[in-house]
Amino acid sequence: MTTDTTTPVTSRTTKTHTFGPGAPTRRRGNKAPRRRGAGSYAVLAAVTVFVLAFLAPFAIILLNSFKTSADYRAHGSLSWPERWNWDIIGDVWQRVDFTQKLVNSIQISLGVVLIAVVLALFNAYAIGIGRIRWRTAFLVFFLGVNVLPQEGLVYPIYYLFKEMGLYDGKLGYTILVGITYSAFGTYLLSSVFSSFPRELIEAASLDGAGRWTILWRIILPMSWPTLSVMCVFFFVWSWNEFLYPLVLLISNDNQTVPLGLSVMQGQYTSDPTALSAAALLGVIPMVVFFLVFQRTLTRGVTAGAVK
Structure with a gap:
């Protein structure tokens, strides 16, 4: 009896390489690092x-x-402390009543941000989107407000506050600084709104959206990166204001942090360690503020770089 044995034939697959636009992409491993030049x-x-x-x-x-x-x-000032004096921070805190100054600065800065951003948004919406008449003249006016120095405005504002009963009041000072900062915000937002896609506004108008709906539902969400940067800048600027509060806020209960720290320097006496501690207390809130809002600031600055 004859038995047929079938030997399986193993087929060897030959690898083919394809070149050209349709070729599969291969990963390049162990890429040689680029050498840095002298530049x-x-x-x-x-x-x-x-x-x-x-x-x-x-x-x-x-x-x-x-x-x-x-x-x-x-x-001297550049040596390492022989003994760390931790009590000096508490002494300076109590001497300048830093708690009250800190609360005043936070209230004023937040109020300035709110007033400046709201006014700038409405003004820029009318100028950049609404295309009102005399648009260029209004932009020149707001630009001129930014150029005027504080030293030239402080005395007229002082007498105006005296006549209106707003002198030495946080509310009047907050309104003043908020209106002043809104000029810069108006000029900035107007340039942003002028390049806004008109097709979106026309499409919303055809769907029956009014001006308020277009502002709150379309303009505001798309402009939030720019507005967030404005909020950060206005908060920092108002926190560091010195000349206006020096003239308009004279009572100890209404003074801000920069004014409270300035009392550490006398005409004939000076304590460098106390001044350094006071400066440290003034810097810490701003450092914390930037650490909290650094991502918001970064997104707002780079928002216009990538579409």
Whole structure:
């Protein structure tokens, strides 16, 4: 009996390589790192020097904020503290009544942000979207308000506040600074709204949307990155204001943080360690503010870079 045995034939698959536009994309592994040139190292060194020069004053303030007066007089401002004086922060806090100054600054800054952003939004909506008459003249006016120095306006504002009964009041000061900052916000938003897609507004109008609906449902959501940057800038600017509150807020209960810290410097007496501690107390709120809103600020600044 004959038995047929069938031997399986193994087919060998030959790999073919396809070249051209339709070729599959292959991953490139172990890519050789690019070598940095002399220009890259020069830029890196320049940036490092700039960052160190920027941080040097803050480091000096931090060192001197925890020194004793005797330690400062004996070793100078650049030496390491021999003994960390943690009580000086509490002493400065109580001496300037920092709690009240901090509350005043927060209230005023938030009020300024609200007034300035709302006024700038309405003004820019009328100028940039509504295309009102004399649009260029209004933009020149708002630009002129930004150019005028505070020193030229402080005395007329002082007498005006005296006549209106707003002198030494946080409400009047907040309204003043908010209206002043709204001029810059109007000029900025008007340039943004002038390049706004008109097709969206016309389509919304055809669907029956009114002016208020277009503002709140279309313009405001798409402009929020720019508005968030304006909020951050207005808050920081109003926090650091010194001349206007120096003239218009004279009572201790209404003064802001910069004014409260300025009382540490006398005409004939000066305590460098107390001044450093006061400066540290004034810087900490702004550092915390930037750490909280840094992502909002970054998104707002880079929003217009990528469509």
